[in-house]
Each structure stands twice: as C-alpha cells, then as structure tokens.
Amino acid sequence: MNQRVDAVGETIVIDETKNGPFQLKVRTGSATFIADEPIGIGGLGSGPNPYDLLSAALGTCSVMTMRLYASRKKWPLERIRVKVTHLRNGLDAADTFSREIQLQGSLSDEQQQKLLEIVSNCPVYKTIERGSEVLTTLVFSGSLVDEAVSLCEHMRGMEQACDQAEAQDATSESG
Template sequence: MNTLFEAGPESVYMSDGKYGPYQVLVRSASSTLIVDEPFGAGGLGSGPTPFDLLSAALGSCSLMTMRSYADDRDWPLEGLAVRVSHDRPTLASSDRFLKEIQIVGPLSLVQIHALVDVSMRCPTHVTVARGSEIETRLVRPGDMTDMAVGRSAHMRVMKESLRTGPP
C-alpha cells in the first residue's frame, strides 16, 4: 500500500501553552499551532478557538474536495472561497453550521451544482453531519507520548468519496 495513503488512526497531540490559562499547543504530524480563547473571554487571543477550528475543518475540507473534483475534470475553476458560521443557541441544542461557497470561473450551472454537491461529500462534512462516537480514556502521567500520527487519512477519504458518491 502507498504509505501516503496508509490506513489507520491519526492523532493530534495537545499540551498546555506557556502563557495563557486557555492557550493550548497543538501538534499534528506536519505542523504546530496555538489554540486559545479571545482576550475578552479570558484567553490571550493568540490563536483560533476550538469552534473556529471546527468551522475551519469543515470549510477547508469542502474547498479541497471541490478543488480536487474540478482539477480531476480540467474544469476552468479560477477560485473558491468558503465561509462557515457556527451556532448553538443553547447547550442542549444541536449545533448549526452555515457553509457559504463562492465559485469563480466560467463554469456551467451543471458544473457549479456538481461542485456544491461534492462539497457535501467531503469527509469532514460527512463526519459532522452524521455525528461521531467519542471515546474518552484517562491516561497516567508518563504513559502518553507527545507524538502525533499522520497518515493522510483526510486525502484518502476525500478521494474515495469522489469515486463512490454520497454516503
């Protein structure tokens, strides 16, 4: 099997940041970033919030999937932009996401509608839309490595979703 598309779980490692009470250092297999809360909410505003990242995951996955689909077909797509808004009116309410898509280029209406449809087949959209099972485990200090594992699962699942159609 091509190691770029190796199957298996991926992981991201998080630890306390050095400065603020809500600052979190996040390490993936390929990069490091800081997550934080805004200054007015007790954080330092030194990075996106967890909900910002969730919205960014949904929007960026949609954009990548549309780009891949158009490129595979040699469509004259000149540009894409996605804005994702997230809201949960009450703690007991379901989360609501609004995904706004801007498509630039001399595409037919059929191509534009195909891209919008494909955006709803991206792996993150499917994951958020159907919900996920989350298992939580307590690990003793020293028993967890600070290693993050990446196996390009997103790209593998994205390409698979383009081949197989809607879930």
C-alpha cells in the same frame, strides 16, 4: 468514560503552554500551531478557539474536496472561497453550520451544481452530519505517547467522495 483507545488513527497532541490560562500548543503530524480564547473572555487571543477550528475543518475540507474534483475533471475553476458560520443552539441541542460558497471561473451551471453535490460529501461534512463516538481514557503520568501521527485519512476520504461522484456520473450518462 474510562475506555482505552488502542486503534491506530490520526493523532494530534495538545499541551498547555502556560502562557495565559487557555493558550495551547497543538501538534499534528505535519504542523504545529497555537489555539486560544479571545482576550475578551480571558485568553490571549493568540489563536483560534475550538469552535473556530471546527468551522475551519468544515470550510477547508469543503474547498479541498471541490478543488480535487474540479482538477480531476479539468474544469476552469479559478478560485473557491467558503464562509462558515457556526450557530450554537445550546449545550445539548444540535448546532447549525452555514456554508456560503463562492466559485470563480468559467463554470457552467451544471458544473457549479455538481460541485455543490460534491461538497456535501466532503469527509468533515460527513463526520459532522452522522455524528461520532468519543472515547475518553484517563492516562497516568508518563504513559501518554507524545507522538502526532498523520495517516492522510482526509485525502483518502476526499478521493473516495470524488470517486463515488464520478461513478454516479458514469451511471447517469450510460443510463
């Protein structure tokens, strides 16, 4: 439980604002926003809660990955909307995320099906699906590096998912 993480990775920094018991300032490499809990449970309702952020990560990655693939293919995809519903199944059971996807534009049935395949390869979906290791370290006062770092890992993951899909397309077309 007290392991040091020395690897360079994307880093966000979270600080209490001291405005209410749960309000937090979240800094990424390129943005700052507030996270909080709803008023009904003691928060100020000033931002998304952690599960909202997790659902948002899945939904936004889904849209971005489909958009990247459709743009590469120059498909007539006008708009993508995704609704993510998160069902908690208890503290120790696997949770369920339900994605509803709406694609607008003059897409063929084949193009729509391909986008549904691609969305199952978006980086955040893959992270949730395979699980992750969480390393925790207790850091003493003054030794926490206060720098948020963005390495564009998400974009690289989306590009890799699209590259793999295009390679599969080429293989199935030639075979």
